[in-house]
Amino acid sequence: MTFDVEKNLSAALIGLEKIDMRNMPVPELGPFDVLVNVKVTGICGSDVHFFKHNRILHLEVTEPLVLGHESAGVVVAIGSQVTRVNVNDRVAIEPGVTCRTCEMCKSGQYNLCPHCKFAATPPTHGTLCNYYVHPEDFIFKLPDDISLEEGALVEPLSVGMYAVERANVKPGDVVLVLGAGPVGLLTCAAAKAAGAAQVIIADLIPSRLEFAKTYATDTQLLLDRPEKGEPNFEYARRTSTQIIQKLGQQADTVLDCTGAETCVQMAVLLTKSGGSAVLVGLGATTQTLPVVDITVRQVNVKGVFRYCNVSPVSIVRAYPRAISMLTKGNIDVKPLITHTYPIEKSQEALLHATNGSDGAIKIQVINDQ
Ligand SMILES: [Zn+2]
Numbered sequence: 001m002t003f004d005v006e007k008n009l010s011a012a013l014i015g016l017e018k019i020d021m022r023n024m025p026v027p028e029l030g031p032f033d034v035l036v037n038v039k040v041t042g043i044c045g046s047d048v049h050f051f052k053h054n055r056i057l058h059l060e061v062t063e064p065l066v067l068g069h070e071s072a073g074v075v076v077a078i079g080s081q082v083t084r085v086n087v088n089d090r091v092a093i094e095p096g097v098t099c100r101t102c103e104m105c106k107s108g109q110y111n112l113c114p115h116c117k118f119a120a121t122p123p124t125h126g127t128l129c130n131y132y133v134h135p136e137d138f139i140f141k142l143p144d145d146i147s148l149e150e151g152a153l154v155e156p157l158s159v160g161m162y163a164v165e166r167a168n169v170k171p172g173d174v175v176l177v178l179g180a181g182p183v184g185l186l187t188c189a190a191a192k193a194a195g196a197a198q199v200i201i202a203d204l205i206p207s208r209l210e211f212a213k214t215y216a217t218d219t220q221l222l223l224d225r226p227e228k229g230e231p232n233f234e235y236a237r238r239t240s241t242q243i244i245q246k247l248g249q250q251a252d253t254v255l256d257c258t259g260a261e262t263c264v265q266m267a268v269l270l271t272k273s274g275g276s277a278v279l280v281g282l283g284a285t286t287q288t289l290p291v292v293d294i295t296v297r298q299v300n301v302k303g304v305f306r307y308c309n310v311s312p313v314s315i316v317r318a319y320p321r322a323i324s325m326l327t328k329g330n331i332d333v334k335p336l337i338t339h340t341y342p343i344e345k346s347q348e349a350l351l352h353a354t355n356g357s358d359g360a361i362k363i364q365v366i367n368d369q
Pocket residue numbers: 044045046069070155156
C-alpha cells in the first residue's frame with residue numbers, strides 16, 4: 001500500500017467552536033507501533049465539550065489539539081517488533097494508552113492508570129486525522145464482517161458494556177438508564193445482552209426517545225424540565241416520585257449517562273434498596289447526593305471510568321469483548337449512525353453534534369484519503 005505521511009490532514013481545535021484543517025506531523029513509528037490510516041471517527045460528547053468550551057474540568061486546550069478518539073482504520077505500516085497486526089488489516093483503535101507497569105495496570109484496572117495518555121485529551125492529539133501512530137497492544141483487528149463504521153463504535157460500546165459489568169446486571173433485572181445519547185443507548189443494549197428483563201430509558205429530548213423506541217429499550221420516559229427556580233433536589237425528588245408511580249417500582253440498577261446533578265440524584269432515588277446506582281456520565285466536580293437514601297437503603301453508588309478488563313482477575317479486555325458482541329449479533333451498533341461528514345467538514349460535523357436536537361445520535365466523520 002502506498003501512503004504519504006506528509007499528507008496528514010487533521011482536525012485541530014484552535015479556539016472556541018473553531019476547527020482548522022491542517023497538516024500535522026506524524027510521530028515516528030517505534031518498534032511496537034502501528035501506523036493506521038484512520039477511515040472513520042465518531043464524534044463523542046467529550047469532543048463536543050472541548051469544541052464548545054476548550055476545556056473539560058481541569059483539562060484545558062491551550063495549543064491546537066486534534067480531536068477524535070472513536071476510530072477505526074486500515075494498517076499501512078508496522079514497527080519491526082509488531083506481531084499482532086499486519087499491513088492492510090482493518091482495525092479499531094483503543095484510544096487510551098496506559099503505562100502497563102503501575103499497580104492499576106498490573107491489576108487489570110488499567111482505566112485507572114494515572115499515566116494514561118488518551119487521544120484528544122490535552123496534550124495528547126486525537127484520531128480525527130489521516131494517519132495515527134499507536135502501540136499494537138491498543139490496536140484490535142476487526143473481523144471481515146464488521147465494518148469500519150461499526151469498528152469506530154467499539155469505543156462507546158466498551159463504555160456501555162463496562163458500565164453494565166460494574167453494575168452487575170443479572171438476568172431478569174429491571175434496568176433504568178438516564179440519558180438517551182449514544183452511551184445511554186449502548187448501555188441499554190449491553191443491559192439487554194446481559195439479560196435484563198426490562199430496560200427503561202429516560203431523557204428530556206423527545207426525538208431521542210423516538211429513536212430509543214426502535215433501539216434496545218422496552219419503556220421510554222420523557223422527563224419534564226425543571227420549573228423556573230426549582231432547586232435541583234426538589235426537581236429530582238418530584239420527578240423520581242412520578243417515575244416510580246408510573247413504573248410501579250424502583251429499578252434494580254440505574255445507570256446515569258448524563259453526569260447532571262439532578263440525574264445523579266435521581267439515579268439514587270430510583271434505585272431499589274440494596275440495588276446499584278452507577279455513575280457513567282461526567283458532570284460537575286462536586287455535587288449534592290441524597291446520602292440518607294444511600295445509607296439507610298444501602299444503595300450502592302459506583303463510579304465508572306471508561307473501560308478495562310472484565311474484572312481484575314480476567315485478562316480479557318474491553319475491546320475484544322465488544323467486538324465479539326458485534327460479530328455474534330448480540331448488539332447491533334449500526335442503527336446509531338445517523339449522520340456522516342467527510343473529514344474536510346469536521347467543523348460542520350462538530351457544529352451539528354453541538355447543536356443537534358434533530359434526532360442526531362452518532363455523527364461519524366469519514367476519511368476517504
Ligand atoms: Zn467517547
